[in-house]
Amino acid sequence: MMNTPAPGHVLRPAPTKTEWHNSRLGRYLSKIEERTDQHFDTYEDAWRWSTTDLQGFWESICDEFGVIAHTPHSAVLADPTMPGAQWFPGTTLNYAEHILRELSARPDRVMVLSRSQTTGNVEWTGARLIAEIGRIQSGLRRLGIGRGDRVVGYLPNVPEAVAAYLATSAVGAVWSGVPPEMGASAALQRISQLDPSLVISVDGYRWGDKNIGLEADLMEISAALPDSTMVLLPYLDADATIPDNFISYSEFTAEDGPVTTDPVPFGHPLVVLFSSGTTGRPKAIVHCHGGFLLEHYKMLGLHQDFTADDIAFYYTTTGWVVWNLMVSSLLLGTAIVLVDGDPAWPALDGPWSQWAIAAETGATFLGTGAAYLTRWAHSGLRPADQWDLPNLRLIMSSGSALAADASGWIYTAVNNDLLLLSSSGGTDVGTGFIGGCPLVAVYAGEMSCRPLGVDVDALDPHGVPVQGVPGELVVRQPMPSMPVFFWGDEDFARYRASYFDVYPNQWRHGDWLIHTERDTWVITGRSDATLNRGGVRLGTAEFYAVLDSEPDITDSIVLHFEDEAGMGALVLAVELAATSAVEPEQVHHEVRRTLRTRLSPRHAPDHVVIVPSIPRNRTGKRLELPLKRIVKGESISDALDLGVVVSPEHVSETASLIRRALNGAPTGA
Known part of the structure; x- marks a missing residue:
């Protein structure tokens, strides 16, 4: 059993300022302090300087790493307009x-x-x-x-x-x-x-x-x-x-x-x-x-x-x-x-x-x-x-x-x-x-x-x-x-x-x-896949952080199907571990209880569906939006390129099982 640390628990403390010299980043920032009027008490100070003085920062990167320029540049950032920003013209x-x-x-x-x-x-x-x-x-x-x-x-x-x-x-x-x-x-x-x-x-x-x-x-x-x-x-x-x-x-x-x-x-x-x-x-x-x-x-x-x-x-x-x-x-x-x-x-x-x-x-x-x-x-x-x-x-x-x-x-x-x-x-x-x-x-x-x-x-x-x-x-x-x-x-x-x-x-x-208040960052999911449940936004990563630690569940994917009332139907598809001894009829109850207890009642899905595999692309990302489109009736060929899916042979069956759940048919969970 894993000893799970609470989110935000310190796993490795920050070095003291006197220990910065142990890394090239620390030595680089010390050189910037020596060459300019900058003083960095924290890394966040250095980040703020690097984004306030973009031109000075990127020129210092050229110097730090000995970039070989065969012709000189007339400016570092001649035009900051996005898209089409002009960097180092002339070089x-x-x-x-x-x-x-x-x-x-x-x-x-x-x-x-x-x-x-x-x-x-x-x-x-x-x-x-x-x-x-x-x-x-x-x-x-x-x-x-x-x-x-x-x-x-x-x-x-x-x-x-x-x-x-x-x-x-x-x-x-x-x-x-x-x-x-x-x-x-x-x-x-x-x-x-x-x-x-x-x-x-x-x-x-x-x-x-x-x-x-x-x-x-x-x-x-x-x-x-x-x-x-x-x-x-x-x-x-x-x-x-x-x-x-x-x-x-x-x-x-x-x-x-x-x-x-x-x-x-x-x-x-x-x-x-x-x-x-x-x-x-x-x-x-x-x-x-x-x-x-x-x-x-x-x-x-x-x-x-x-x-x-x-x-x-x-x-x-x-x-x-x-x-x-x-x-x-x-x-x-x-x-x-x-x-x-x-x-x-x-x-x-x-x-x-x-x-x-x-x-x-x-x-x-x-x-x-x-x-x-x-x-x-x-x-x-x-x-x-x-x-x-x-x-x-x-x-x-x-x-x-x-x-x-x-x-x-x-x-x-x-x-x-x-x-x-x-x-x-x-x-x-x-x-x-x-x-x-x-x-x-x-x-x-x-x-x-x-x-x-x-x-x-x-x-x-x-x-x-x-x-x-x-x-x-x-x-x-x-x-x-x-x-x-x-x-x-x-x-x-x-x-x-x-x-x-x-x-x-x-x-x-x-x-x-x-x-966060610690100047750290947490990705909660794709913004276009974020769930709006009665006006409350729920990030998909919240679900996965809980479900990924469940020993009976190998993988999962969460989808929300909107309706005019604002609540819609929240569907969770799960792939059970080969070693799982849990009975299929227990899955719905246990998953709902776990999400309600560890997250909130709004996170409890309306349907839990056991599927053969969860569609992911070859870099490991869950394919939430394409799967949702297929469930809603779009053809697989229009919604998804099967050539980039890890287990393409299961996409149709997975979508069909979710569709059956939404229509009120039994799905094995």
């Missing part, structure tokens, strides 16, 4: 050049540690990665690919994907990663928007004990992209036959060549990331060289305290923004761990567990999803007892809110002295809006601080900041890593509709959050 630089600088300084150090269920262990030194980048660049040159051309990697999380991303960005071309677990239809929804010059793919991959071949998907993709050069990397089968309309990766990379970098304007496109696409055509979000460079230096170098002595293990796929953060760890000389495979095979605590890999690789940092941490916490797993993790000093949780019990478990079952960075951000900005840092306390169930340079707040419907009650997450001033545009959205219409349709000149992200 030219290259994102990849800064990583190559670190690799060149460490030619013999292992910088990429790859663990794959398909190919086993592969490790590349700095020199080996540079050589692969050079060979890929030679292939790009032969194809005439350069500044502005698009290159897509339909690739798993393997070293070749890292090399291709860096080679592409070095020549000024634009990279986009699409993981191969997306089938052809979902992949083409993304790839076809870009009209790529080149697509690099694998023949298949292994997931646990299953071989997943991609031959049919690749034929469909290549047929839909007749003007794209297709390169095939044999991965599942080293002797795979190369189709006639493909060239082999070995042929593409046959020639050694020098690694060169093309200095591009600050806002030149670096990478296209795609939104989840759960409710429509995925947004093709374009991020730039300068924005990712500065933001990732700040986030990784200051907030995550990465150094050249670190080994960073992010559990991610190539299509998630976390993958780009992982690659950016190389900016600090930090080695990276790549994993491709099922982390629960053959068991939750088996050799492919994230904890086992962290121990085997000597990782100092683990970046993982809150859903994984919650699952481990409720399973009774104690990593400190099972694996040797002396180097692990940082854990980052992302993807969804991390409840108090799971955050407390980290400090009792893993290490009571590590730094937990519970964060919330997005593909949209390539970083976090809320997170942690070495200079503040860690509280159970709360996110520790606003990152430097991120002017985030919680607003009421009238645009007034609120504290202690839920408000809309907004960013009041521009960030360098905000998208430069959406691909194909020349007039910014979709961009404006996505973020600027509620609060003029302020970015509204769509999350509902609470700013």
Whole structure:
């Protein structure tokens, strides 16, 4: 049984001001104090300075990390208007050049540690990665690919994907990663928007004990992209036959060549990331060289305290923004761990567990999803007892809110002295809006601080900041890593509709959050999924924080169906644990009693429905709104892209069971 700390309980105290020098962030702020008339008694003082003097702050980041500018800038922020803020006009630089600088300084150090269920262990030194980048660049040159051309990697999380991303960005071309677990239809929804010059793919991959071949998907993709050069990397089968309309990766990379970098304007496109696409055509979000460079230096170098002595293990796929953060760890000389495979095979605590890999690789940092941490916490797993993790000093949780019990478990079952960075951000900005840092306390169930340079707040419907009650997450001033545009959205219409349709000149992200009296933050759910029960707003995260700790419930999702009276019907769908001994007829009573007791009578659902699985996307987010639309009668194909759903085969049955409950039919609960 877990000893669950109360929300707001201190899990790790803040360092004293005299201890700030133990982190790069503390040393950086001391330098700012020496150079200016600023004085920071607390981290919040430093955050306030960084958002009051945006230009001075971002210029100091360039100085702190030695940003290589080939031409000078005429201003830091020439135009603060959102969207379309103009950062560092006049300057030219290259994102990849800064990583190559670190690799060149460490030619013999292992910088990429790859663990794959398909190919086993592969490790590349700095020199080996540079050589692969050079060979890929030679292939790009032969194809005439350069500044502005698009290159897509339909690739798993393997070293070749890292090399291709860096080679592409070095020549000024634009990279986009699409993981191969997306089938052809979902992949083409993304790839076809870009009209790529080149697509690099694998023949298949292994997931646990299953071989997943991609031959049919690749034929469909290549047929839909007749003007794209297709390169095939044999991965599942080293002797795979190369189709006639493909060239082999070995042929593409046959020639050694020098690694060169093309200095591009600050806002030149670096990478296209795609939104989840759960409710429509995925947004093709374009991020730039300068924005990712500065933001990732700040986030990784200051907030995550990465150094050249670190080994960073992010559990991610190539299509998630976390993958780009992982690659950016190389900016600090930090080695990276790549994993491709099922982390629960053959068991939750088996050799492919994230904890086992962290121990085997000597990782100092683990970046993982809150859903994984919650699952481990409720399973009774104690990593400190099972694996040797002396180097692990940082854990980052992302993807969804991390409840108090799971955050407390980290400090009792893993290490009571590590730094937990519970964060919330997005593909949209390539970083976090809320997170942690070495200079503040860690509280159970709360996110520790606003990152430097991120002017985030919680607003009421009238645009007034609120504290202690839920408000809309907004960013009041521009960030360098905000998208430069959406691909194909020349007039910014979709961009404006996505973020600027509620609060003029302020970015509204769509999350509902609470700013606490401790200057910490709690995400309570998507604002468009927030439940309005008789005029009282209920955040979905409140339900999940309670239900995730119930041993008989594996997963859950809460939906509210409105009516004219204002109360509507509150439906809770639950997936029972395989080991659960509870009788189905007891579930409704027990869940209602638990929520009424631990939250309030308004939280007690009208219907509790047992379903085969809860729909989530591949980053772990519950798909509340698409499921609600399907229950209300919208077709699955219109409401949801099944290609991004973890268990697509159960969506129809889950929706049908909820619909039956709303119509008064028995559902087994």
